[in-house]
Amino acid sequence: MTTLACLLLGAAIAGLYHLLPYTRPGRPFRAALMVIAGFILAQWGLSAAFAGLGLVPKGPFHDLLYKLTDYDGERPVVLLIGSSFSEAGIDPDALAEALADSGRAAAVQRLAIGGSPHLERLHYLKEYLVRAKRKPQLVLFEIAGGYDSGPLYQVHQMRFSDRMVAMMDGSNAWSALRWLTDAEGLSLPQRLQLGSEILAQLALHVSHIGFLWNSAPVRQAAAYDDGGSPPPTRFSDEEAAELLARAAAARDLKPDWPPDVPSRWMSSFLAEEIATLQRHGVGQFAFYSVPSMQGANVAYARRFCAAITNFACIVGEDPELLADLRHGADWYDFDHLQGAAPEVFTRWLGDRLVETGVWP
Amino acid sequence: MNFVSFEFAAFLAVVYGLHWSCRHAGTRKWLLTIASYVFYAVWNWRFCFLMLFVTVNAFAAGQMLARATGRWRTVVLAVSIGIDLATLGFFKYYDFFLSNVAAALADMGIAASRPVLRIILPVGISFYTFHAISYVVDVYRGKVEREPSFVNIALYISFFPQLIAGPIVRASFIMPQIRQLRSFSGAQQAIGVRLLLRGFIYKAVIADTLTLIADPVFAHVDQYNAHALLTATIAFYGQIYFDFAGYSSMAIGTARLFGYRFPPNFNYPYRAASVTEFWRRWHMSLSFWLRDYLYIPLGGNRGGSLFVCRNLMITMLLGGLWHGAAWNYVVWGALHGVGLCANKLWREAWRRSPVPIGVHSNWSVAAVVLTQLWVMLAWVFFRCDSAAQAIEVVAAILGVRPHPGLPVLPVEGCILAVIAIDHTLGSARVKLSLSPRWAGALAWGGVGALFALGLAAMPVVQKPFIYFQF
Numbered sequence: 001m002t003t004l005a006c007l008l009l010g011a012a013i014a015g016l017y018h019l020l021p022y023t024r025p026g027r028p029f030r031a032a033l034m035v036i037a038g039f040i041l042a043q044w045g046l047s048a049a050f051a052g053l054g055l056v057p058k059g060p061f062h063d064l065l066y067k068l069t070d071y072d073g074e075r076p077v078v079l080l081i082g083s084s085f086s087e088a089g090i091d092p093d094a095l096a097e098a099l100a101d102s103g104r105a106a107a108v109q110r111l112a113i114g115g116s117p118h119l120e121r122l123h124y125l126k127e128y129l130v131r132a133k134r135k136p137q138l139v140l141f142e143i144a145g146g147y148d149s150g151p152l153y154q155v156h157q158m159r160f161s162d163r164m165v166a167m168m169d170g171s172n173a174w175s176a177l178r179w180l181t182d183a184e185g186l187s188l189p190q191r192l193q194l195g196s197e198i199l200a201q202l203a204l205h206v207s208h209i210g211f212l213w214n215s216a217p218v219r220q221a222a223a224y225d226d227g228g229s230p231p232p233t234r235f236s237d238e239e240a241a242e243l244l245a246r247a248a249a250a251r252d253l254k255p256d257w258p259p260d261v262p263s264r265w266m267s268s269f270l271a272e273e274i275a276t277l278q279r280h281g282v283g284q285f286a287f288y289s290v291p292s293m294q295g296a297n298v299a300y301a302r303r304f305c306a307a308i309t310n311f312a313c314i315v316g317e318d319p320e321l322l323a324d325l326r327h328g329a330d331w332y333d334f335d336h337l338q339g340a341a342p343e344v345f346t347r348w349l350g351d352r353l354v355e356t357g358v359w360p
Numbered sequence: 361m362n363f364v365s366f367e368f369a370a371f372l373a374v375v376y377g378l379h380w381s382c383r384h385a386g387t388r389k390w391l392l393t394i395a396s397y398v399f400y401a402v403w404n405w406r407f408c409f410l411m412l413f414v415t416v417n418a419f420a421a422g423q424m425l426a427r428a429t430g431r432w433r434t435v436v437l438a439v440s441i442g443i444d445l446a447t448l449g450f451f452k453y454y455d456f457f458l459s460n461v462a463a464a465l466a467d468m469g470i471a472a473s474r475p476v477l478r479i480i481l482p483v484g485i486s487f488y489t490f491h492a493i494s495y496v497v498d499v500y501r502g503k504v505e506r507e508p509s510f511v512n513i514a515l516y517i518s519f520f521p522q523l524i525a526g527p528i529v530r531a532s533f534i535m536p537q538i539r540q541l542r543s544f545s546g547a548q549q550a551i552g553v554r555l556l557l558r559g560f561i562y563k564a565v566i567a568d569t570l571t572l573i574a575d576p577v578f579a580h581v582d583q584y585n586a587h588a589l590l591t592a593t594i595a596f597y598g599q600i601y602f603d604f605a606g607y608s609s610m611a612i613g614t615a616r617l618f619g620y621r622f623p624p625n626f627n628y629p630y631r632a633a634s635v636t637e638f639w640r641r642w643h644m645s646l647s648f649w650l651r652d653y654l655y656i657p658l659g660g661n662r663g664g665s666l667f668v669c670r671n672l673m674i675t676m677l678l679g680g681l682w683h684g685a686a687w688n689y690v691v692w693g694a695l696h697g698v699g700l701c702a703n704k705l706w707r708e709a710w711r712r713s714p715v716p717i718g719v720h721s722n723w724s725v726a727a728v729v730l731t732q733l734w735v736m737l738a739w740v741f742f743r744c745d746s747a748a749q750a751i752e753v754v755a756a757i758l759g760v761r762p763h764p765g766l767p768v769l770p771v772e773g774c775i776l777a778v779i780a781i782d783h784t785l786g787s788a789r790v791k792l793s794l795s796p797r798w799a800g801a802l803a804w805g806g807v808g809a810l811f812a813l814g815l816a817a818m819p820v821v822q823k824p825f826i827y828f829q830f
Contacts, residue, residue, distance in 0.1 A: 003572055004771055009817045010565040011778040013810055017561055018785035020554075020806045021792055021799040028546045031804045035553075038808025046816050162820070200366055207812065210820030 082142030098350020250295020542619030555613025562606030635699030
């Protein structure tokens with residue numbers, strides 16, 4: 001139906017074009033101003049029309065947001081923010097049960113989508129906070145060395161994808177441009193290229209380019225094509241046990257990750273994210289890492305938690321936990337859990353949250 | 361570099377700014393020539409040398425024609441055109457020619473190894489060789505003076521708005537403009553912006569949407585049912601018009617921004633009531649080029665009906681082959697040749713009729729419908745990968761052969777409505793009675809608003825212009 005609608009809209013636009021009066025521009029500057037004014041007015045009209053029709057960019061976040069923000073129950077909300085590590089490794093129901101064992105039940109919501117960089121998470125977190133019927137009481141942030149290592153990598157990683165365009169609003173573009181000016185070790189051409197890419201994606205976002213093709217009504221589950229998951233890696237029990245032992249012994253980060261953990265930009269980004277949440281009445285925060293068989297990820301989480309003093313920080317490397325995850329079938333790949341493993345880890349995490357006093 | 365892309369927008373902005381900030385005509389021409397070579401080099405820098413070679417050939421021929429006399433002038437003309445055609449033939453037709461020779465020999469029982477070179481077809485070669493030929497022939501005929509400045513010839517042949525897919529601009533039309541300093545005019549800029557917007561709407565919004573209907577079906581003809589094939593055929597009928605007319609509009613508009621006037625390339629061709637009229641409205645720069653540089657030298661209308669039909673068939677067969685080195689293009693050209701001959705013979709019979717024949721008003725509608733059905737039939741051959749596939753499509757649509765398979769959304773009525781709206785409103789030139797102030801506000805505010813609407817309605821994945829492959 002999108003094809004038909006766009007075809008008819010195309011006919012209408014072509015028809016209107018032919019009806020435009022032919023006039024000489026008396027003053028070119030004035031004509032240019034008129035063009036810009038017409039463009040801006042039309043964009044406002046489009047924004048209003050899309051909002052009225054309930055159209056949102058296609059993709060996984062809006063479907064998830066609709067589901068999460070619709071909660072209006074009595075239990076306080078615990079919100080987890082992360083990427084595919086949390087998406088695969090956290091079972092919200094299991095966490096709710098584990099927290100309920102403390103005597104205070106919670107509604108656990110997982111705002112985590114595969115491949116989601118911090119900018120995208122912040123963008124949808126803001127939207128969540130605006131729309132949520134119940135604001136979260138506790139917010140848990142995922143720790144992941146790959147995502148935390150460099151802001152520009154994230155801008156580059158998804159450049160010109162539908163998701164990147166959907167999240168690149170003025171605020172995110174401003175953040176990305178600030179990071180670009182602060183970044184070290186970049187040549188001028190690289191800065192110019194990245195800067196122009198950021199601005200181009202901002203332009204794509206604000207001018208609704210291709211929006212009718214890439215949007216869906218918010219209540220309707222949009223067909224999201226993530227290009228398919230890679231095939232799972234097959235580990236034997238011995239391999240899994242050995243990799244976990246090696247990861248536990250690892251101390252080094254990946255060579256291209258910054259040595260200071262958390263990095264300067266990550267600290268300021270977290271401060272901004274927490275300030276945003278505090279403005280919406282959220283008072284409690286904690287950090288967690290999902291178990292990994294990559295030593296660098298574990299080493300990063302360890303260093304991160306060592307540096308965080310004002311909030312609880314839980315690294316998923318407890319020997320007892322790892323003993324339960326040493327089966328090859330527990331691992332989708334080096335960093336993602338599968339099968340019964342997410343429940344095992346989530347219950348362990350719930351217990352730690354209760355033990356450390358983060359909950360209740 | 362696609363006209364509908366960020367890269368082109370940035371390129372155009374930079375070249376436009378530099379062009380109008382230069383005061384001297386010579387500097388501007390050098391700038392536009394260098395920019396055009398950069399534009400071409402983005403695709404493949406190696407072929408810039410080929411374009412330079414064609415330019416040098418045309419320039420040298422122009423110099424020699426000015427000095428040569430008598431039959432030497434004809435020799436210079438023939439050698440120069442021969443070099444252009446050999447260049448075009450090698451890059452475009454070498455593999456096609458050899459594979460057909462080998463197939464013919466194989467039919468005769470002679471096994472022949474084929475030294476197929478898999479030559480890359482340089483983008484726009486069909487257009488810039490025709491520009492070069494146009495210059496040499498126009499100098500030979502005395503329609504344009506020999507050009508002493510190499511940069512003027514280089515700019516004429518390489519000027520980026522028309523470099524990749526035309527329009528084919530005659531040397532006699534554009535050289536006087538290139539020789540003069542172009543002055544900045546608000547009216548010219550306004551026309552340029554309007555044409556760019558029109559091209560954008562045609563290409564990015566309508567043609568690219570129609571591509572989404574036509575392409576999947578033509579990619580797997582055997583998997584779709586007859587109704588789906590009809591829908592795809594109508595979709596392609598619309599797509600190729602909006603795609604090529606859109607490209608031409610953007611090319612003409614871009615040239616206007618630099619102060620150059622190109623001739624129109626399309627004039628609502630799906631209103632045509634005969635194939636002859638169709639070619640006066642479709643890709644006019646090519647059809648007039650073929651008329652003046654091929655059809656008329658062949659003898660044109662001088663002679664009996666059979667002789668004229670022979671000239672028409674040769675012209676259209678070569679016109680078909682010009683589009684691509686494949687038999688389906690030749691069949692496409694042949695179908696148009698047959699249509700032109702039929703129209704010629706019909707008019708001849710009409711003129712010679714001893715009894716005046718009254719024309720019913722419905723007849724003009726029937727003539728448009730018949731002509732467009734013929735044009736649509738020809739487009740099937742143009743679009744399909746082979747003549748055999750085209751026959752399969754036509755047979756399925758006509759119900760000659762059952763063709764079960766997948767359906768598609770039946771939007772053929774909607775596509776025809778889009779074409780009808782464009783052709784009716786476009787050729788009607790409706791004038792709203794508004795005060796000059798409101799007319800100005802509506803005209804320029806409307807440009808911005810329609811651009812915004814077009815951006816929202818365009819499919820995100822842009823397809824290259826169809827004529828880029830020729």
